[in-house]
Structures are given as C-alpha cells and as structure tokens.
Amino acid sequence: MSATASVIDLSIWQLGLALVLVGAVVAVSVRQSLGLERDLVIGSVRTIVQLYVVGLVLAAVFAAARWYWVLLILATMTGVATQAAVSRLGKPLPGGNWIAGLALTASTAATLAYVIGVVVGVRPWYEPQYIIPIAGMILGNSMTSAALAGDRLQGDLRARADEVEARLALGFSGREAVQPMMRASLRAAMIPTVNGMMTVGLVQLPGMMTGQILAGSSPLVAVRYQMVVVFMLAAATGLGSWLFVRLASGRYLTAAHQLRRHLL
Amino acid sequence: MNDPIFHVDHLSLEYRRHRRQFAVSILKDVSFILERGGALTLVGPSGSGKSTLLRCLNRLVEPTLGTVWFEGRDIRSFDPRDLRRRVALVMQTPVLFEGTVGDNLRVRPADAPGDFSAARLEAALAEVGMEPDFLQRDSTTLSGGEKQRVTIARALLRDPQALLLDEPTSALDPPNALLVVETISRLRVARGLSIVAVTHQPELVRRLGGRLLYLVKGRVEAIESIDEPGAADTRLQAFLAGGSLPEGARRT
Numbered sequence: 267m268s269a270t271a272s273v274i275d276l277s278i279w280q281l282g283l284a285l286v287l288v289g290a291v292v293a294v295s296v297r298q299s300l301g302l303e304r305d306l307v308i309g310s311v312r313t314i315v316q317l318y319v320v321g322l323v324l325a326a327v328f329a330a331a332r333w334y335w336v337l338l339i340l341a342t343m344t345g346v347a348t349q350a351a352v353s354r355l356g357k358p359l360p361g362g363n364w365i366a367g368l369a370l371t372a373s374t375a376a377t378l379a380y381v382i383g384v385v386v387g388v389r390p391w392y393e394p395q396y397i398i399p400i401a402g403m404i405l406g407n408s409m410t411s412a413a414l415a416g417d418r419l420q421g422d423l424r425a426r427a428d429e430v431e432a433r434l435a436l437g438f439s440g441r442e443a444v445q446p447m448m449r450a451s452l453r454a455a456m457i458p459t460v461n462g463m464m465t466v467g468l469v470q471l472p473g474m475m476t477g478q479i480l481a482g483s484s485p486l487v488a489v490r491y492q493m494v495v496v497f498m499l500a501a502a503t504g505l506g507s508w509l510f511v512r513l514a515s516g517r518y519l520t521a522a523h524q525l526r527r528h529l530l
Numbered sequence: 531m532n533d534p535i536f537h538v539d540h541l542s543l544e545y546r547r548h549r550r551q552f553a554v555s556i557l558k559d560v561s562f563i564l565e566r567g568g569a570l571t572l573v574g575p576s577g578s579g580k581s582t583l584l585r586c587l588n589r590l591v592e593p594t595l596g597t598v599w600f601e602g603r604d605i606r607s608f609d610p611r612d613l614r615r616r617v618a619l620v621m622q623t624p625v626l627f628e629g630t631v632g633d634n635l636r637v638r639p640a641d642a643p644g645d646f647s648a649a650r651l652e653a654a655l656a657e658v659g660m661e662p663d664f665l666q667r668d669s670t671t672l673s674g675g676e677k678q679r680v681t682i683a684r685a686l687l688r689d690p691q692a693l694l695l696d697e698p699t700s701a702l703d704p705p706n707a708l709l710v711v712e713t714i715s716r717l718r719v720a721r722g723l724s725i726v727a728v729t730h731q732p733e734l735v736r737r738l739g740g741r742l743l744y745l746v747k748g749r750v751e752a753i754e755s756i757d758e759p760g761a762a763d764t765r766l767q768a769f770l771a772g773g774s775l776p777e778g779a780r781r782t
Contacts, residue, residue, distance in 0.1 A: 428621060428623060428625055429625050429627075431590060431619075431621070431625075432621060432625035432681075433637075434590055434614065435588065435590065435614050435618065435619040435621075436614070436615075436637060436638060436639075436684070436688070437611040437612070437614050437615045437638065437639055437642055437688070438611070438638075438639050439611060439639065442639060520592065522589060522592065522606075522610045523610045523611060524589065524590055524591065524592060524610070525590070528545045
C-alpha cells in the first residue's frame with residue numbers, strides 16, 4: 267500500500283494546538299461547575315502517555331519485524347481483552363478467565379489466519395503493519411461481544427433459573443435446559459455487529475477507513491479494506507461469543523444435569 | 531415401612547462459593563424413610579433447607595454427604611433424566627412455556643418415551659379437573675391455579691412413581707389453592723403416588739396425611755404421624771405460626 271499523497275507530519279507544537287480544544291471543554295466544565303476538570307486533565311495526560319508508549323513499542327516492533335515480538339504483542343492484547351471481557355460479569359465465574367481466554371484466542375487466531383494468510387495474503391505473515399492493527403480490531407470487537415454475551419447469559423440464567431429447573435425436572439439434559447438462554451445471549455452479543463453492518467458508512471465512516479484515507483489511500487482501496495474488516499469482525503464476534511457462551515454455560519451445569527444455582 | 535420408595539440416608543449439604551470462603555451449611559445429617567404410597571410433609575421456617583432437601587430427591591441438587599435411595603437403588607445409579615421422569619417436581623411458581631396448554635403437556639426431550647396422543651392429553655387434563663377444550667388455550671391466558679394444574683398434568687403424563695411438591699399452593703389465592711389441594715389429594719389416592727411436599731398450607735398437610743418432618747436450620751427436629759385426626763393439628767398450627775418445635779413431637 268503506497269501512499270500517493272504525502273502525509274502532513276504533526277509537530278509537538280501542532281499537538282499543543284490540539285490541546286487547546288481540551289482547554290475549551292475545561293472552561294465549559296468550570297463555568298457550569300461540572301466538576302470534570304480534574305478528570306479531563308488526567309484523561310488528556312493519560313491519552314498522551316499511553317499512546318506515546320504504544321507508539322514507541324509499535325515503532326520498535328515494526329523496525330525489528332520479528333515474529334516472536336509480534337506474538338508477544340498479540341498475547342498481551344489477548345490477555346487484556348480477556349480480562350476486560352470477564353470483568354463485566356455481575357458474579358465472577360470460576361475459571362472464567364480461562365474460558366474467555368480460550369474463546370478469544372481461538373476465534374481471533376482462526377479469523378486472523380484466514381484474513382492475513384488467505385484474503386489479504388500478507389507475506390511474511392507477521393508483517394506488523396498488517397497483523398497488529400487487524401488483530402486489535404478483531405480483539406476489541408470480540409471482547410465487547412463476549413462481555414455482552416456473558417453478562418446476558420448470567421443474567422438470564424439467574425432470572426430464569428426456575429424455567430431451567432422446570433425443564434431439568436421434565437427430563438431434559440442440562441444443555442437442552444439452558445438452550446433458550448444461550449440463544450438469547452448470543453443474539454444480544456451479535457446485535458451491535460449486525461447493526462453496524464446495516465449502517466456502515468451511512469452513519470459514520472469506520473475508523474480504519476478514515477485513517478487509511480487520511481494516510482493518503484484512495485477511498486476505493488480503503489472501502490475494499492473496510493469490507494474485509496466488516497466481514498472479518500462479523501466472523502470473529504460470532505465465533506468468539508459462541509465459543510464463550512458454550513463454554514460458560516457448561517460451567518453453570520454439572521455432568522448430572524444440575525444447574526449450579528449458587529454461581530448465579 | 532418394609533417397602534420404602536425413598537430412603538434418605540444421612541444427607542448433608544454445604545455450599546462454598548469460593549475456595550477461601552467459609553462453607554454455608556444447608557442440610558445437616560438428614561435421614562428419613564418414605565414407604566411406597568406414603569406422604570411426607572416438610573415443614574419449617576423459611577431458609578431451613580426444605581426446598582433444597584426436596585431437590586435432593588430428584589437430584590436437581592447434589593448433597594455433599596450421604597445417599598438417597600429410590601426403589602432400593604442409589605439415585606446416582608440412575609440417569610438423572612430418567613430419575614426425574616419417575617420422580618416429578620411441581621414448583622411453587624408454575625412454569626409454562628410458550629404456546630398452548632397442549633404444547634406444554636407435550637414438552638419433552640426428543641428421545642423421551644411415553645404416550646402423548648390427544649386422548650392421553652385429555653385424560654391427563656381430566657385428572658386435574660380441566661376440560662379438554664383447554665388443550666387449545668394459550669398458556670398465558672390461564673389463571674394461576676389453572677397453570678399449576680397444567681404443570682401437575684404435565685408431570686402425570688410421565689407416569690411418575692413419586693411427586694415432589696414445592697409449596698404448590700403458596701402462589702395461589704385461597705379458592706385456587708383449595709382446587710389444587712383437592713387435585714393433589716385425589717391423585718394420591720387414585721394413582722397410589724408417593725408424595726413429598728413442602729407446604730405451609732394446613733389444609734394440604736391434613737389432606738395428604740402421612741407424616742410431618744420438622745426441619746429447622748437444615749436439621750431434622752422431629753418426625754411425627756398426622757394420620758390420627760386432630761392429634762398433630764394444633765401443634766402444627768402452633769409450629770407454622772411460631773416456627774418453634776411443637777411440644778410432644780417425637781425427637782429423633
């Protein structure tokens with residue numbers, strides 16, 4: 267992907283000019299006594315520090331272009347995403363970290379391998395410029411959908427425990443008894459993705475496409491990449507939340523087809 | 531007593547939510563025997579473990595220690611799904627699924643045995659005192675008492691040997707509760723069902739007869755017969771009102 271137009275580099279001074287925008291919000295906050303000044307300042311500092319650190323790490327990894335550095339970055343990203351996915355659960359699920367980690371790793375690895383290896387055809391596969399941002403998009407979306415799925419599953423099992431028990435008492439297996447709740451939580455997890463597919467480009471230009479256009483790509487190239495991204499995210503979120511819901515619902519059941527009510 | 535359908539043998543149950551937490555004790559060394567065709571009513575203050583004990587009998591809940599014998603077999607030697615068809619559960623809040631009453635009576639796993647023909651469904655409805663035209667009714671249009679009787683009919687269609695009742699009348703208004711009480715006591719005689727019930731409804735206790743088991747903080751405080759009319763009645767009333775062990779009840 268060669269940039270056709272030259273990209274305007276941003277100097278420190280230009281960044282400082284951008285900070286004026288935050289200053290404007292701080293002024294509003296003071297005037298309206300919103301009490302958000304502190305958080306806005308902390309947020310701005312964090313934005314600067316976190317992104318600079320990430321930028322430095324990425325620059326180093328890009329320069330080195332070694333497969334093990336890339337894998338380490340991917341593993342770290344997966345770890346953080348896993349933590350975020352289970353932290354949403356109202357009640358901690360024993361083994362939840364392993365389950366979410368497994369679901370996110372498997373769905374991300376499968377989707378990533380297909381997109382990098384087959385669709386885009388990146389050689390070598392660990393070319394950081396492609397694999398890291400693409401993995402980031404996949405993980406970010408799978409993390410959100412797994413969190414939604416897990417939260418909904420736990421909430422539904424708690425609210426509808428009598429219904430599960432009624433089915434068990436009628437001789438259904440544990441799997442059969444929780445099927446309606448699994449289905450509801452998977453649907454809930456997929457709604458943002460499906461909604462996004464319906465309105466993509468109409469409500470908001472997707473971030474990646476915007477970035478690519480800013481970096482000088484032709485909008486037509488950017489659009490094709492965006493399509494790949496949309497299809498890839500549909501696959502990754504669907505696969506990830508399905509795996510997570512399947513494994514997590516198993517944790518709420520025993521081999522003797524019992525609902526472990528005390529976990530709810 | 532020489533042909534027990536249930537033999538509950540030193541049952542204890544504790545829950546531990548996390549490895550480091552203290553275990554919460556729900557049932558402590560509970561034992562009793564229920565003869566075939568007999569009735570046993572569990573009474574006790576709320577939180578005493580009655581519903582949990584009931585669910586140990588069809589293995590919806592797994593005790594930490596002890597054994598439940600059903601028909602002379604450790605219930606762990608049954609497929610739990612098969613056990614639950616033989617030992618049916620009627621819950622406090624009737625759970626009906628989407629669809630008609632007929633759909634609800636037919637709800638079953640794909641491989642479940644049994645006759646679910648229209649004639650059989652009508653017969654099951656008749657057993658709980660409902661007309662055949664209820665089969666086409668949407669389940670959401672039923673009254674609480676009708677719903678509860680449909681869940682009883684649904685249980686009967688599996689030809690259970692024992693019926694577990696978890697406060698089957700407490701969510702109902704008095705006239706509906708009475709209808710359910712009548713239905714249950716009639717079925718007990720007609721089908722020779724063995725019944726274990728949790729209830730605060732004195733009328734149901736009286737009509738079921740058999741024995742009373744007083745459960746307090748997960749422990750069996752006493753078991754006594756209520757078949758001699760009037761004998762246990764006043765003591766039961768006092769117990770239900772005050773939650774304390776009735777005087778004269780046999781300590782175990």
